[in-house]
Amino acid sequence: MNCPVCFRRCPLEEGETGFCRARRNTGGRSVSVSYGKITSAALDPVEKKPFVKFHPGSLILSVGTFGCNMDCPFCQNYEIAGAGEGGVPTRSISPTELAALADELRGRGNIGVAYTYNEPLVGWEFVRDSAAEVKKRGLKNAAVTNGSVSAETLSELLPYIDAYNIDLKGFTDEYYRKLGGNLESVKEFIKTAASKAHVELTTLIVPGENDGDDEMAALSAWIASVDRKIPLHLTRFFPRRLMSNRKPTETALLRRLAEIAAKRLDTVVMGNI
Structure with a gap:
């Protein structure tokens, strides 16, 4: 069978696990092996997700499982995303239980649950089921995602997720191929999500990879064609994983790209500075 969850459509024999390491062919069906298995949990400021226009000043219970369907050489959470x-x-x-925990934390300023840290949507069933329970308690749901799952997978989540922060890692097919991703899948995800929920986007600026003025102009123009009110977070790269020998992004470069993006977008935020 071919796993239907993301653009990879991994061909899986019985008992075989997909590229994401979080799904397995069991009885001819793609089954989540990460369901309910939490690797990380913290009560975070929503600004850390990052969100700038979604309940600013609030806290949100952040949880992650394991697995990811991309292979970014700079991943800062590879210990769980690559597991x-x-x-x-x-x-x-x-x-x-997760919804009850989120409710207990309401008194500390918690507004709900953010599914984050690894790529949460490769285990979309747990996100959907948890988000439904969270919503019953009058709390919010947020997904921090690479946006690289199928339209069918996204449709399962749309009734429950209030906000998405989606990584738009660059704006060329070549760069996405380097990261093991697919740009067109992400663009379709963003357009659909933005029609149903609050959306913010994050682009990590990696020197020499996705830092061209023309690329930023094209990226921001495309976002504006969807909705110029979508906030864009431009964040500094710091050496990680397979890119530990690279230099961090210069603040001046980040500022210049932010100025380019701000010509087309209402809200551009610089992060990790």
Whole structure:
């Protein structure tokens, strides 16, 4: 069978696990092996997700599982994003238990749950089921995602997710191929999500990779064609994983790209500075 969850459509024999390490062919079906297996949890400021226009000043319970369907050489959470079943310590929690925990934290300023840290949507069933329980309690749901799943997968989440922060990692097919992704899939995800929920976008600026003026002009013009009110976060790169020998992004470069983007977008925010 071919896994239908993302653009990869991994061909899987019975018992075989896909590229994301979070799904397996079980009885001819693509089954999540990360369901309810939490690797990380924290009560974070929403600005850390990052969101600038979604309940600013609030806190949100952030949870992650394991696995990812991309392979970014600069990933800062590779220990869990690059892990598979049994590859990292986990704590089991049900959607109902997660929603109850989020509700308990309401008194500390918590507004809901953010599904984040790894790529949460490769385990979309847990996100959907948890988000439904969270919503019943009058709390909010946010997904921090690379936006690289199929339209069918996204449709399962649209009734429950209030806000998305989506990585738009660059604006060329070549760059996305380097990262093991697919630009067109992300663009379609962004357009659909923006029609149903609050959306903010994040682009990590990696020197020598996606830092051209023309690319930023094209990227911001495309976002504006969807909705110029969508906030864009431009963040500094710091050496990580396979790019530990690179230099951090210069603040002057980030500022110049932000000025280019601001010609087309209402809100451009610089991060990691």
